Amino acid sequence: MSSMTISQLAPFYGARQAVKAVDMQIATQEITAIIGPSGCGKSTVLRCLNRMHETILGASAKGTVLLNDEDIYGVNVDATLIRRRVGMVFQQPVAFRTRNIYENVAAGLRLQGMSHKSELDQAVEEALQSAVLWDEVKDVLSKPGTALSGGQQQRLAIARALAIKPDVLLLDEPCSALDPIATANIEELLVQLKTTLTIVIVTHSMQQAARISDQTAVFMVDTTSGNPIGELVEKSSTSSVFTNPSDPRTESYISGRVG
Amino acid sequence: MSIPKNYRWRKFVDQVMRGSTVVATGCAVIPLIAIIGYVLTLGASALSTQFFTDVYQPPNMAQAAADGSTPAFDPNDPFAGIGAPTDGTAPVDGAAAPEADVYAGGPVGGVLHGIIGTLIITGMGLLFALPIGIFAGIYLSEYRNERYATIVRFCCDVLSGSPSIVAGVVIYILVVIRSQQFSAIAGSLALMILMIPIVTRTTEEMLKLVPESMREAARGLGAPTWYSTFTVIIPAALPGIVTGVMLAFARGAGETAPLILTVLGSNMISTDLFAPMASLPLLAYRYTESPYPGENTLAWGAAFVLMMLVLVMNILVRVATRRRAGASR
Numbered sequence: 334m335s336s337m338t339i340s341q342l343a344p345f346y347g348a349r350q351a352v353k354a355v356d357m358q359i360a361t362q363e364i365t366a367i368i369g370p371s372g373c374g375k376s377t378v379l380r381c382l383n384r385m386h387e388t389i390l391g392a393s394a395k396g397t398v399l400l401n402d403e404d405i406y407g408v409n410v411d412a413t414l415i416r417r418r419v420g421m422v423f424q425q426p427v428a429f430r431t432r433n434i435y436e437n438v439a440a441g442l443r444l445q446g447m448s449h450k451s452e453l454d455q456a457v458e459e460a461l462q463s464a465v466l467w468d469e470v471k472d473v474l475s476k477p478g479t480a481l482s483g484g485q486q487q488r489l490a491i492a493r494a495l496a497i498k499p500d501v502l503l504l505d506e507p508c509s510a511l512d513p514i515a516t517a518n519i520e521e522l523l524v525q526l527k528t529t530l531t532i533v534i535v536t537h538s539m540q541q542a543a544r545i546s547d548q549t550a551v552f553m554v555d556t557t558s559g560n561p562i563g564e565l566v567e568k569s570s571t572s573s574v575f576t577n578p579s580d581p582r583t584e585s586y587i588s589g590r591v592g
Numbered sequence: 593m594s595i596p597k598n599y600r601w602r603k604f605v606d607q608v609m610r611g612s613t614v615v616a617t618g619c620a621v622i623p624l625i626a627i628i629g630y631v632l633t634l635g636a637s638a639l640s641t642q643f644f645t646d647v648y649q650p651p652n653m654a655q656a657a658a659d660g661s662t663p664a665f666d667p668n669d670p671f672a673g674i675g676a677p678t679d680g681t682a683p684v685d686g687a688a689a690p691e692a693d694v695y696a697g698g699p700v701g702g703v704l705h706g707i708i709g710t711l712i713i714t715g716m717g718l719l720f721a722l723p724i725g726i727f728a729g730i731y732l733s734e735y736r737n738e739r740y741a742t743i744v745r746f747c748c749d750v751l752s753g754s755p756s757i758v759a760g761v762v763i764y765i766l767v768v769i770r771s772q773q774f775s776a777i778a779g780s781l782a783l784m785i786l787m788i789p790i791v792t793r794t795t796e797e798m799l800k801l802v803p804e805s806m807r808e809a810a811r812g813l814g815a816p817t818w819y820s821t822f823t824v825i826i827p828a829a830l831p832g833i834v835t836g837v838m839l840a841f842a843r844g845a846g847e848t849a850p851l852i853l854t855v856l857g858s859n860m861i862s863t864d865l866f867a868p869m870a871s872l873p874l875l876a877y878r879y880t881e882s883p884y885p886g887e888n889t890l891a892w893g894a895a896f897v898l899m900m901l902v903l904v905m906n907i908l909v910r911v912a913t914r915r916r917a918g919a920s921r
Contacts, residue, residue, distance in 0.1 A: 385808070388811055413815065414814060415814075418814075421812035422812075423809060423812070425805045427806055429824050431827040431830070432827075440813060440815075440823070441815075490809065493813065494813070
């Protein structure tokens with residue numbers, strides 16, 4: 334379990350800065366939600382937190398992101414090792430084709446060199462348990478991952494991310510491709526997980542942020558300079574963001590006047 | 593409702609257009625079916641046990657065997673019986689068959705040496721081309737640096753569009769002349785040149801069809817690119833890559849021109865990679881030119897076997913990969 338301290342983080346696409354420098358604290362055992370209109374850079378900032386941002390051609394980031402006390406943008410830091418400690422779940426549920434359910438969850442473990450059957454069995458079961466998927470799939474572990482429903486595949490993706498025991502879990506609109514029941518399952522799961530994990534979730538649904546998060550960061554697009562650029566306008570406890578926003582832009586966004 | 597002024601005209605144009613697409617499709621399909629049908633019927637008539645188990649036989653020798661007479665073939669005088677006197681006097685070299693029978697005869701000998709040769713030459717060419725083509729395809733799809741990738745892609749397209757004789761000439765100059773030797777391996781190298789662009793481009797295209805989200809998911813687990821490429825992306829794209837490999841095999845198996853300049857051909861079974869070797873397209877080419885009707889029939893047979901070889905390989909590999917990829921459904 335780790336906290337993250339983001340200071341002066343500025344993501345770029347080529348020479349264009351996508352978001353004004355961000356300062357933000359992410360606490361352990363809490364769910365931090367990032368909300369805001371399309372194009373405000375919320376996903377971009379999230380992807381900077383495990384260095385996935387730079388995998389896009391031409392993308393880069395300046396600033397520091399401390400994972401506990403270590404700067405993940407430090408000179409000798411291997412991005413792939415950071416991604417093993419800061420896991421990520423994406424918008425589209427991804428089950429690895431050609432792999433069955435068991436091997437989907439085991440993918441990250443095998444990558445780390447775990448090969449003993451009993452060890453793997455145990456870790457896979459644990460991960461599926463914590464993703465609340467075990468009871469549904471324990472008898473069909475050898476079925477292809479793609480045979481599961483969308484909601485199940487998303488929980489499979491969470492199980493896969495959890496299997497390698499990350500300190501932080503990032504979720505990029507994990508429910509936007511799911512129906513309300515599957516969404517409720519995932520939300521319930523996240524609330525359970527936060528006791529042992531630091532969670533950051535990007536969501537386009539303000540209701541979702543209000544339901545599950547402890548802290549909320551609101552991003553907006555600043556178009557005043559001609560070039561649209563994202564900007565963190567407010568970050569505080571979820572209840573104060575939704576009941577007593579300090580920034581007028583937050584207020585008009587959550588009351589539905591913009592965005 | 594009134595009928596628009598030019599309604600009948602538009603309807604007429606529509607029918608003309610539709611008619612011409614049907615006619616054009618017919619024109620395209622007829623030669624295709626004709627060729628396949630022709631090869632199937634004429635080639636199938638050449639088939640016999642001997643066709644698959646025997647190698648080249650000089651026509652006079654085959655005739656003698658059919659008569660039950662002593663074979664005229666004499667290793668010390670391979671031309672015995674050919675060009676024998678036709679003025680009624682007995683052939684000088686023993687019991688050689690009369691010339692007239694030779695020209696009327698059915699298929700003589702078989703093409704086993706060609707089948708073996710084609711499998712060796714094409715198989716080895718594929719073996720050379722596979723690692724290069726697949727790794728180049730991976731580079732173009734997964735590791736690309738756009739500037740190099742554009743150049744490589746362009747070269748591939750030029751190469752796969754260029755006449756195959758070019759590959760033959762290149763290997764002839766680089767390998768055959770220097771080694772002073774026509775050889776099977778030179779043929780494989782020529783075929784490799786022709787196969788690489790096909791394997792490269794299909795591998796690239798098939799890898800690109802794998803959704804980006806799958807790469808992201810693997811990367812999100814902390815997998816380096818090589819790891820996710822080999823354990824996640826390539827397995828997902830395997831059936832498509834195999835199709836590309838089979839295309840390359842089919843292209844290589846059917847090539848004749850580069851082989852004339854590199855493996856030369858042979859009348860015997862040879863497995864020596866550094867010596868001339870027979871191959872089915874070469875046999876089809878040489879036997880078609882032959883004055884002996886029996887050998888002309890063999891040419892049809894060789895073409896038939898070539899087609900079947902590619903077809904059977906295709907089916908086998910597809911069945912094999914479908915079973916492996918079957919877990920994905």
